[in-house]
Amino acid sequence: ETGVTQSPTHLIKTRGQQVTLRCSSQSGHNTVSWYQQALGQGPQFIFQYYREEENGRGNFPPRFSGLQFPNYSSELNVNALELDDSALYLCASSLVEGANEQYFGPGTRLTVT
Amino acid sequence: GNSVTQMEGPVTLSEEAFLTINCTYTATGYPSLFWYVQYPGEGLQLLLKATKADDKGSNKGFEATYRKETTSFHLEKGSVQVSDSAVYFCALHSGGGADGLTFGKGTHLIIQP
Numbered sequence: 001e002t003g004v005t006q007s008p009t010h011l012i013k014t015r016g017q018q019v020t021l022r023c024s025s026q027s028g029h030n031t032v033s034w035y036q037q038a039l040g041q042g043p044q045f046i047f048q049y050y051r052e053e054e055n056g057r058g059n060f061p062p063r064f065s066g067l068q069f070p071n072y073s074s075e076l077n078v079n080a081l082e083l084d085d086s087a088l089y090l091c092a093s094s095l096v097e098g099a100n101e102q103y104f105g106p107g108t109r110l111t112v113t
Numbered sequence: 114g115n116s117v118t119q120m121e122g123p124v125t126l127s128e129e130a131f132l133t134i135n136c137t138y139t140a141t142g143y144p145s146l147f148w149y150v151q152y153p154g155e156g157l158q159l160l161l162k163a164t165k166a167d168d169k170g171s172n173k174g175f176e177a178t179y180r181k182e183t184t185s186f187h188l189e190k191g192s193v194q195v196s197d198s199a200v201y202f203c204a205l206h207s208g209g210g211a212d213g214l215t216f217g218k219g220t221h222l223i224i225q226p
Contacts, residue, residue: 033214035213040218040219041218041219043216044216046213056212056213103159
């Protein structure tokens with residue numbers, strides 16, 4: 001059974017740029033959630049995708065957007081990067097919509113300069 | 114809204130000591146409760162969970178009991194090892210719709226030989 005994978009591992013961007021982060025869900029999981037983890041903090045829920053549609057969102061602005069593909073892989077896009085967007089971005093997959101047992105990938109460390 | 118409060122760290126213990134990490138929560142309805150562990154440079158791993166009042170989750174010698182009357186889910190281990198050094202996160206899922214997990218800020222545990 002393949003776990004959740006994310007790419008890239010690390011990324012450095014400049015303020016104002018756009019970034020795309022990628023995630024492959026655990027085999028058989030059809031729901032993916034994205035979280036932002038600032039240094040020294042717990043993860044914050046960004047949004048969740050189920051059947052290629054966003055069906056839940058945390059307190060993040062619209063410049064955070066996503067996609068889920070038919071093979072259940074997913075992307076997180078962030079436009080107009082700000083310094084405060086520097087964080088570890090975690091992808092988590094689960095078996096069904098709204099399921100509470102989520103399995104996390106290793107994360108992508110984004111640094112905005 | 115939902116929230117999770119954990120004891121602040123770092124918590125430093127000697128090997129074979131007894132561990133307690135306190136966690137209390139505020140939530141609507143009947144949430145599921147989780148403990149996740151994060152080792153340096155890695156994503157989150159699900160350690161244990163409990164889905165209803167009085168349930169006890171356990172894994173790798175760690176235990177936590179869902180106490181609805183005190184809205185708590187304290188993590189315990191009878192004899193810690195150096196390899197248990199990590200950051201521990203308490204989290205809840207309200208079970209409603211497509212909400213994400215709500216995490217505490219994490220407790221850094223350091224075990225000295």
